[in-house]
Amino acid sequence: MASVPVVIALSIVFLVLNYFYASKLTQRALNQNQTNRPTNKMANQQLRAKIEATIKEFPVVVYSKSYCPYCQRTKALLRSLDVEGLKVFELDTLGDEGKQIQDELYEITGQRTVPNIFIGGKHIGGNSDLQQLESSGKLKDLLKEAGAL
Numbered sequence: 001m002a003s004v005p006v007v008i009a010l011s012i013v014f015l016v017l018n019y020f021y022a023s024k025l026t027q028r029a030l031n032q033n034q035t036n037r038p039t040n041k042m043a044n045q046q047l048r049a050k051i052e053a054t055i056k057e058f059p060v061v062v063y064s065k066s067y068c069p070y071c072q073r074t075k076a077l078l079r080s081l082d083v084e085g086l087k088v089f090e091l092d093t094l095g096d097e098g099k100q101i102q103d104e105l106y107e108i109t110g111q112r113t114v115p116n117i118f119i120g121g122k123h124i125g126g127n128s129d130l131q132q133l134e135s136s137g138k139l140k141d142l143l144k145e146a147g148a149l
């Protein structure tokens with residue numbers, strides 16, 4: 001009869017262990033899902049290399065969407081300054097590749113929104129960051145350093 005409490009105790013231990021094991025498995029599955037973003041690791045690396053080469057090659061790079069009002073302000077400001085070597089990508093016109101670039105930009109910069117701006121290979125941020133640089137008088141120096149003015 002003494003075995004009844006033992007069985008109950010063992011069942012409780014079993015249930016508790018089972019609970020922790022299951023939640024660990026769930027957590028692992030969630031983590032994999034987050035890092036698994038595109039399934040093709042090789043393709044990600046190639047895309048990242050392409051982005052890195054682009055921001056190295058062009059003094060000013062803007063990842064944009066054609067309908068985005070913030071992007072329009074960014075492009076208008078840069079064009080009004082007669083920036084040389086300005087490269088604009090309209091991600092919404094690039095199909096799947098546009099989405100993949102946006103995902104990869106998020107991995108690289110922690111920023112998912114557009115415009116996503118690089119000057120002299122350096123990540124600047126979005127439109128508000130660019131406008132702030134302009135109003136604080138720092139933008140022209142950055143552009144000169146990058147060889148865009």
Ligand SMILES: N[C@@H](CCC(=O)N[C@@H](CS)C(=O)NCC(=O)O)C(=O)O
Pocket residue numbers: 065067068069070071112113114115125126127128129
């Ligand atoms: N504060 C940001 C706002 C940018 C923003 O909200 N952009 C929108 C498009 S207009 C965006 O990226 N939405 C998410 C998406 O298109 O995936 C900036 O100044 O750049």
